[in-house]
Amino acid sequence: MLFNFCHWLSQTPFSVWLREAPYPxxxxxxxxxxxxxxxxxxxxxxxxxxxxxxxxxxxxxxVIGQFRPWKWxxxxxxxxxxxxxxxxxxxxxxxxxxxxxSNALLVVAGVNAMIFYFGAYRSVSxxxxxxxxxxxxxxxxxxxxxxxxVLIFAGRAIAFF
Amino acid sequence: MLLTFxxxxxxxxxxxxxxxxxxxxxxxxxxxHICGFTLLVGTIAILDFRLMGIFLRAQPVWRLxxxxxxxxxxxxxxxxxxxxxxxxxxxxxxLAVTAFRTKMILFAVALVYHxxxxxxxxxxxxxxxxxGWRRPAGALSxxxxxxxxxxxxxxxxx
Numbered sequence: 001m002l003f004n005f006c007h008w009l010s011q012t013p014f015s016v017w018l019r020e021a022p023y024p025x026x027x028x029x030x031x032x033x034x035x036x037x038x039x040x041x042x043x044x045x046x047x048x049x050x051x052x053x054x055x056x057x058x059x060x061x062x063v064i065g066q067f068r069p070w071k072w073x074x075x076x077x078x079x080x081x082x083x084x085x086x087x088x089x090x091x092x093x094x095x096x097x098x099x100x101x102s103n104a105l106l107v108v109a110g111v112n113a114m115i116f117y118f119g120a121y122r123s124v125s126x127x128x129x130x131x132x133x134x135x136x137x138x139x140x141x142x143x144x145x146x147x148x149x150v151l152i153f154a155g156r157a158i159a160f161f
Numbered sequence: 162m163l164l165t166f167x168x169x170x171x172x173x174x175x176x177x178x179x180x181x182x183x184x185x186x187x188x189x190x191x192x193x194h195i196c197g198f199t200l201l202v203g204t205i206a207i208l209d210f211r212l213m214g215i216f217l218r219a220q221p222v223w224r225l226x227x228x229x230x231x232x233x234x235x236x237x238x239x240x241x242x243x244x245x246x247x248x249x250x251x252x253x254x255x256l257a258v259t260a261f262r263t264k265m266i267l268f269a270v271a272l273v274y275h276x277x278x279x280x281x282x283x284x285x286x287x288x289x290x291x292x293g294w295r296r297p298a299g300a301l302s303x304x305x306x307x308x309x310x311x312x313x314x315x316x317x318x319x
């Protein structure tokens with residue numbers, strides 16, 4: 001079913017163009033990776049702030065709140081460029097184990113972010129300016145940071161497999 | 162001669178340098194290099210956005226700069242280790258690539274700019290720092306680092 005869709009997609013003129021024209025693929029990939037730097041910097045500083053390791057003088061809610069619209073903007077760019085790169089060669093990615101591992105990690109990282117946002121973060125007003133945040137929040141931040149770093153390795157490995 | 166031998170080994174023998182010997186080493190070091198520039202450029206970008214007045218306006222510029230500084234340094238150190246090691250895998254090939262030479266020049270310019278202009282823009286002040294010239298200074302910093310990434314990523318496309 002999904003394979004049939006990939007097969008159909010790969011035959012569309014748009015997919016053929018993405019795959020065979022000299023510029024679309026490298027340009028999309030470069031935009032994708034540059035956006036990773038901007039997105040990743042804000043994610044890392046947010047996680048490290050909750051861990052009490054970075055931006056200690058800034059309240060947690062400011063780090064999370066002020067970065068949020070920019071993280072979402074970057075995420076949308078990552079999503080669009082990522083989908084277009086996938087659309088350039090759907091059959092190849094369909095059969096690539098690292099592609100599926102990367103996407104699974106992305107879902108886990110997303111769920112992890114939601115767990116924080118609707119969990120530990122709700123009581124942020126009680127520990128907003130603390131350097132040592134509640135242990136639940138710190139556990140979440142360590143998990144988040146690990147997931148994103150592993151995702152970089154897994155994402156890079158897609159091209160290797 | 163000796164340097165070439167150390168980096169690449171005997172021409173007929175398998176290279177001594179792990180990155181030239183096993184194909185799995187390169188993507189791992191490159192992933193570390195991606196983590197490194199995410200830390201380096203990602204944190205500098207936060208500072209640039211602040212200089213442009215885009216976010217964290219309630220935070221004094223100098224204090225944010227001081228707090229981000231160690232993470233910028235950590236990113237820079239990771240890059241100064243992983244970068245030369247990636248280069249060691251095939252030095253002659255890299256030197257022949259225009260994108261590589263462009264990237265190194267832009268990297269040098271961006272670093273000098275960071276430790277002169279951006280440093281000047283983030284010196285501690287007693288009252289809140291007026292942005293003024295700091296806005297274009299931050300925007301130029303961001304452009305320079307994006308250009309470094311752009312030329313660096315283009316190397317892999319050749």
